Amino acid sequence: MTTSPDSPQKTAAMLIIGDEILSGRTKDANLGYLAEWLVELGIELREARVIADDVEVIAETVNVLRQAYDYLFTTGGIGPTHDDMTIEAVARAFGVPLVLHEGARHNMVEVHGLELNEGRLRMITLPQGCELVETKNAIAPGFQMGNVFVMAGIPKVMQAMLEGIRPRLETSRPYTSITLTAHLPESTLSVPLRELQERNPDVRIGSYPFYTDGIPGADLVIRSRDPARARSVAEDVRLMIAALME
Amino acid sequence: MTTSPDSPQKTAAMLIIGDEILSGRTKDANLGYLAEWLVELGIELREARVIADDVEVIAETVNVLRQAYDYLFTTGGIGPTHDDMTIEAVARAFGVPLVLHEGARHNMVEVHGLELNEGRLRMITLPQGCELVETKNAIAPGFQMGNVFVMAGIPKVMQAMLEGIRPRLETSRPYTSITLTAHLPESTLSVPLRELQERNPDVRIGSYPFYTDGIPGADLVIRSRDPARARSVAEDVRLMIAALME
Numbered sequence: 249m250t251t252s253p254d255s256p257q258k259t260a261a262m263l264i265i266g267d268e269i270l271s272g273r274t275k276d277a278n279l280g281y282l283a284e285w286l287v288e289l290g291i292e293l294r295e296a297r298v299i300a301d302d303v304e305v306i307a308e309t310v311n312v313l314r315q316a317y318d319y320l321f322t323t324g325g326i327g328p329t330h331d332d333m334t335i336e337a338v339a340r341a342f343g344v345p346l347v348l349h350e351g352a353r354h355n356m357v358e359v360h361g362l363e364l365n366e367g368r369l370r371m372i373t374l375p376q377g378c379e380l381v382e383t384k385n386a387i388a389p390g391f392q393m394g395n396v397f398v399m400a401g402i403p404k405v406m407q408a409m410l411e412g413i414r415p416r417l418e419t420s421r422p423y424t425s426i427t428l429t430a431h432l433p434e435s436t437l438s439v440p441l442r443e444l445q446e447r448n449p450d451v452r453i454g455s456y457p458f459y460t461d462g463i464p465g466a467d468l469v470i471r472s473r474d475p476a477r478a479r480s481v482a483e484d485v486r487l488m489i490a491a492l493m494e
Numbered sequence: 495m496t497t498s499p500d501s502p503q504k505t506a507a508m509l510i511i512g513d514e515i516l517s518g519r520t521k522d523a524n525l526g527y528l529a530e531w532l533v534e535l536g537i538e539l540r541e542a543r544v545i546a547d548d549v550e551v552i553a554e555t556v557n558v559l560r561q562a563y564d565y566l567f568t569t570g571g572i573g574p575t576h577d578d579m580t581i582e583a584v585a586r587a588f589g590v591p592l593v594l595h596e597g598a599r600h601n602m603v604e605v606h607g608l609e610l611n612e613g614r615l616r617m618i619t620l621p622q623g624c625e626l627v628e629t630k631n632a633i634a635p636g637f638q639m640g641n642v643f644v645m646a647g648i649p650k651v652m653q654a655m656l657e658g659i660r661p662r663l664e665t666s667r668p669y670t671s672i673t674l675t676a677h678l679p680e681s682t683l684s685v686p687l688r689e690l691q692e693r694n695p696d697v698r699i700g701s702y703p704f705y706t707d708g709i710p711g712a713d714l715v716i717r718s719r720d721p722a723r724a725r726s727v728a729e730d731v732r733l734m735i736a737a738l739m740e
Contacts, residue, residue: 267698267700268700268702268715269525269529269542270529270539270540270541270542271529271530271533271539271671271717272526272527272528272529272530272531272532272533273671273702273715274702275525275526276525276526279515279521279522279544280518280521280522281518282518283515283516283517283518284517284518285518286518287517287518293516293517294516294545294546295516295543295544295545295546296515296516296543296544297541297542297543297544298525298541298542298543299540299541300540300541301700327680327684327701327703328680328681328684329680329683329684329687329688329701329712330684330687330688330691330692330699330701331691331699331700331701332701362681365681365682365685366684366685367679367680367681367682367683367684367685368681370684371681402703402704402705404705425517425519433613434573434574434575434613435574435608435611435613435614435617436611436613437575437613438573438574438575438576438612438613438616439611439612439613441575441576442575442576445576445577446576452513453576453577454513454514454547454577455573455575455576455577455578456514456519456520457573457648458648459648466575469514469519471517
C-alpha cells in the first residue's frame, strides 16, 4: 500500500451486480461498508451503480466505469450458477478469453480439498491475465483485472476480499470530518451556511436534515484534507449556530 | 393509475443523490424500499445510481436515465441549503428556468403557516412546468417533471411522496415469485439448474447463496408474470432439489 499524504486522491466507483438488489429481495449492505472503508484510505468514491444480471450490460458498464475512475470495485455474480455473469462480462469488457486459473484451482483443490465438478470449474475459469485476490476461507475467488476488483456479493466474503485488495491500492491522507448538530430548521441555516461555504471554498460543508419528535434539525458536516482548516471552519459553524439560537 | 395486466412492463431507474451516501455517513434505505414498491406495481427497476452533489453530474445523469427508461425516480437534494442541488439540476436537464411555484408557495404559507425566508423560497422555486406531488406533512415539495419524479432523501418523506406518485404511474401485473431453499452448495446445483433455466427461457430462475453455521445453501427464486408457469417451474426445481439430496 503506497500512502502519499499530499497527492491528489484516487477516485473510485462501485458496481453492484444482481437482479436481487433491483427487486428488493436482497438489501445491499456493501455500498455503505465500501464507502466507509474507502474514506479511511483517502480514496474518493464518486459513483455507485446497481445493474441487473445481463452480460452485455455488465460488460458495458465495467468499461465505462473503469475508464472514468482510478479504481472500480464490483460485487456479486462470481458464483457457479447460470445467473452469475460477472466473470464472463469482465473478460468481454477487457477483450480476453476465459481460461482455467491455476492458482484458483490449487486453492480450491489443494487448500480447500474440494472436488472439481462443473460448477466449481466455472468459478475458477477466469479472464486471462487476472490476478487473484488473497482471501481467507473464500471458495469463489475474487480477482483483479487492470484497475477492476471483482468481489463476491455476500457481505462477509466481500469484506474479507477487501483486506486482500488493500495492499494494492494507492491511498492518501483521508479527509478530516467534523459534525456539528444544529437544532434549527435547514431553512433558517441556509443563508449563513451558504455564506460560510462561499468564504471557504477549500472546505466542504454538508447539511443533513433530520426530525426528532417532529422537530427539525440538521447535522452540519465540515470536511477537509487539512485538519486545521476543518477545525477552523467548524469553529465558524459553531459560532453561526450559537448566533442563530440567541 | 392505469393497470394493464398484459401490456409490457414499464421500466424505471433510480437516482440517489448525495455526498453523504458515497462517504458512508448515511446508509441508503430508499433503494430497497422503492425496489419492493415497484415490484408490487409491476414496474421493472432496471438500474440505480448513486452520485455526488454536483449540478453538472446530476443534470447529465438525469438526462441519460430519463431517456433510457420509462420512469426516473430521484431522492435527495431538494432542501434549502447550498448542497441541495437537485432542483437546479433538473431545471438544467430539461432546459427550463426556475420559477416560484404558486402551489408550493400556497402549501408552505397557507397550509403549513410558515414565513417565507430565503431558504424556504429556494425550496419552492422549481423547474418551470413541473407538477407538485401531493404529500402529507412534507414541507419540501416533491415534484414531477416529464417522466422524472423528484423526491426527498429522508426515508419517511420519500415514502409519503411515493403514495402521491402512485396514481400517475402505468402499472401492470406483477411477477409471481416463488422461493425454494436448497441446503446444497451452489456448485452442486449449478448444472441441473442451468438445464432447467435453458428449458424454460420464459421464466427467470435466480440462485442466492448463503451460509448457515458455515454450511452452504441457496435460495432459488422462480419468477414469471404467469403464475401458472412460475408454479410449474417451481415444481421442477423442487423435484431437482429432492433428487440431489438423495
